[in-house]
Amino acid sequence: MRIGELARRTGVTPRALRYYEEQGLLTPERRPSGYREYGDRDVDAVHGIRTLLAAGLNSAAIAEILPGLPLPGQRQAGPTCPELLDGLARERARITRQMDELAAARAILDAIMGAEAPSEVIRTPRA
DNA sequence: ATTCTGACA
DNA sequence: TGTCAGGA
Numbered sequence: 155m156r157i158g159e160l161a162r163r164t165g166v167t168p169r170a171l172r173y174y175e176e177q178g179l180l181t182p183e184r185r186p187s188g189y190r191e192y193g194d195r196d197v198d199a200v201h202g203i204r205t206l207l208a209a210g211l212n213s214a215a216i217a218e219i220l221p222g223l224p225l226p227g228q229r230q231a232g233p234t235c236p237e238l239l240d241g242l243a244r245e246r247a248r249i250t251r252q253m254d255e256l257a258a259a260r261a262i263l264d265a266i267m268g269a270e271a272p273s274e275v276i277r278t279p280r281a
Numbered sequence: 282a283t284t285c286t287g288a289c290a
Numbered sequence: 291t292g293t294c295a296g297g298a
Contacts, residue, residue: 158283168284169291189284202296285297 157182160192177213179203179220199223209249215241242274247273 164171174180175190180199182190202223206216218238231235 156284167291168295172285173291187284188286284296288294289292
Protein backbone atom coordinates (compact mmCIF):
# COMPACT_ATOMS: atom_id res chain seq x y z
CA MET A 155 0.00 0.00 0.00
CA ARG A 156 1.13 3.56 -0.52
CA ILE A 157 1.52 6.22 2.14
CA GLY A 158 -2.04 7.47 1.80
CA GLU A 159 -3.60 4.15 2.65
CA LEU A 160 -1.26 3.48 5.55
CA ALA A 161 -2.16 6.93 6.82
CA ARG A 162 -5.87 6.11 6.69
CA ARG A 163 -5.41 2.72 8.27
CA THR A 164 -3.35 4.06 11.15
CA GLY A 165 -4.76 7.51 11.65
CA VAL A 166 -1.25 8.90 11.26
CA THR A 167 -0.60 11.67 8.76
CA PRO A 168 1.62 11.04 5.74
CA ARG A 169 3.85 13.76 7.11
CA ALA A 170 4.45 11.77 10.28
CA LEU A 171 4.97 8.54 8.35
CA ARG A 172 7.71 10.18 6.28
CA TYR A 173 9.21 11.52 9.46
CA TYR A 174 9.28 8.04 11.00
CA GLU A 175 11.20 6.88 7.97
CA GLU A 176 13.72 9.68 8.44
CA GLN A 177 14.15 8.50 11.99
CA GLY A 178 14.73 4.96 10.82
CA LEU A 179 11.51 3.69 12.32
CA LEU A 180 10.05 2.54 9.04
CA THR A 181 11.83 1.39 5.89
CA PRO A 182 9.22 1.04 3.16
CA GLU A 183 10.15 -0.21 -0.29
CA ARG A 184 10.29 2.22 -3.18
CA ARG A 185 8.40 1.85 -6.40
CA PRO A 186 10.07 2.85 -9.65
CA SER A 187 7.90 5.93 -9.39
CA GLY A 188 9.62 6.84 -6.16
CA TYR A 189 6.44 6.21 -4.19
CA ARG A 190 6.86 4.42 -0.86
CA GLU A 191 5.38 0.93 -0.68
CA TYR A 192 4.34 -0.32 2.75
CA GLY A 193 3.38 -3.80 3.89
CA ASP A 194 0.47 -4.84 6.10
CA ARG A 195 2.97 -5.39 8.88
CA ASP A 196 3.68 -1.67 8.88
CA VAL A 197 0.16 -1.01 10.14
CA ASP A 198 1.00 -2.78 13.39
CA ALA A 199 4.47 -1.28 13.43
CA VAL A 200 3.03 2.23 13.29
CA HIS A 201 0.68 1.48 16.16
CA GLY A 202 3.62 0.23 18.19
CA ILE A 203 5.62 3.32 17.32
CA ARG A 204 2.78 5.59 18.42
CA THR A 205 2.43 3.74 21.70
CA LEU A 206 6.14 3.89 22.47
CA LEU A 207 6.36 7.52 21.41
CA ALA A 208 3.42 8.39 23.63
CA ALA A 209 5.18 6.65 26.50
CA GLY A 210 8.09 9.00 26.10
CA LEU A 211 10.64 6.88 24.25
CA ASN A 212 12.70 8.76 21.70
CA SER A 213 12.87 7.61 18.10
CA ALA A 214 16.42 6.32 18.58
CA ALA A 215 15.30 3.98 21.32
CA ILE A 216 12.31 2.85 19.31
CA ALA A 217 14.41 2.24 16.22
CA GLU A 218 16.60 -0.16 18.17
CA ILE A 219 13.78 -2.31 19.41
CA LEU A 220 11.45 -2.09 16.43
CA PRO A 221 12.66 -5.38 14.95
CA GLY A 222 11.68 -6.96 18.25
CA LEU A 223 8.32 -5.28 18.49
CA PRO A 224 5.71 -7.81 19.59
CA LEU A 225 3.34 -7.66 16.67
CA PRO A 226 -0.15 -9.05 17.18
CA GLY A 227 -0.12 -12.76 16.55
CA GLN A 228 3.52 -13.46 17.18
CA ARG A 229 5.39 -14.68 20.21
CA GLN A 230 7.86 -12.93 22.42
CA ALA A 231 10.67 -11.11 20.64
CA GLY A 232 13.90 -13.03 20.27
CA PRO A 233 17.01 -12.55 22.40
CA THR A 234 18.50 -9.09 22.54
CA CYS A 235 22.01 -7.95 23.38
CA PRO A 236 22.61 -7.13 27.08
CA GLU A 237 23.29 -3.49 26.30
CA LEU A 238 19.95 -3.05 24.59
CA LEU A 239 18.30 -4.99 27.37
CA ASP A 240 19.74 -2.55 29.87
CA GLY A 241 18.42 0.38 27.88
CA LEU A 242 14.95 -1.13 27.84
CA ALA A 243 15.11 -1.67 31.58
CA ARG A 244 15.83 2.02 32.03
CA GLU A 245 12.95 3.02 29.80
CA ARG A 246 10.72 0.74 31.80
CA ALA A 247 11.86 2.32 35.04
CA ARG A 248 11.26 5.76 33.59
CA ILE A 249 7.76 4.80 32.55
CA THR A 250 7.09 3.47 36.01
CA ARG A 251 8.15 6.78 37.54
CA GLN A 252 5.99 8.52 34.97
CA MET A 253 3.03 6.42 36.08
CA ASP A 254 3.63 7.47 39.66
CA GLU A 255 3.64 11.10 38.65
CA LEU A 256 0.42 10.67 36.75
CA ALA A 257 -1.16 8.95 39.72
CA ALA A 258 -0.11 11.87 41.90
CA ALA A 259 -1.56 14.35 39.45
CA ARG A 260 -4.79 12.39 39.31
CA ALA A 261 -4.96 12.34 43.08
CA ILE A 262 -4.79 16.12 43.09
CA LEU A 263 -7.62 16.34 40.59
CA ASP A 264 -9.63 13.85 42.60
CA ALA A 265 -9.18 16.00 45.69
CA ILE A 266 -10.22 19.13 43.85
CA MET A 267 -13.24 17.33 42.49
CA GLY A 268 -14.09 16.05 45.93
CA ALA A 269 -14.01 12.48 44.75
CA GLU A 270 -13.88 9.85 47.47
CA ALA A 271 -14.80 6.94 45.24
CA PRO A 272 -12.09 4.97 43.46
CA SER A 273 -11.00 6.76 40.32
CA GLU A 274 -12.09 3.81 38.20
CA VAL A 275 -15.67 4.58 39.20
CA ILE A 276 -15.58 8.19 38.12
CA ARG A 277 -13.60 7.76 34.97
CA THR A 278 -15.22 9.75 32.26
CA PRO A 279 -16.35 7.59 29.37
CA ARG A 280 -13.91 8.48 26.70
CA ALA A 281 -14.57 8.84 23.01
C1' DA B 282 -5.87 12.98 -7.48
C1' DT B 283 -1.47 11.39 -5.07
C1' DT B 284 3.00 11.44 -3.77
C1' DC B 285 7.92 13.37 -3.50
C1' DT B 286 11.63 16.46 -1.51
C1' DG B 287 12.98 20.46 0.74
C1' DA B 288 12.05 24.27 3.60
C1' DC B 289 10.01 27.64 7.17
C1' DA B 290 5.92 34.62 7.99
C1' DT C 291 3.84 18.86 12.50
C1' DG C 292 1.46 21.77 9.39
C1' DT C 293 1.90 23.63 4.96
C1' DC C 294 3.50 25.62 0.68
C1' DA C 295 6.38 25.22 -3.55
C1' DG C 296 7.47 22.94 -7.86
C1' DG C 297 7.64 18.42 -10.18
C1' DA C 298 6.40 13.79 -11.81
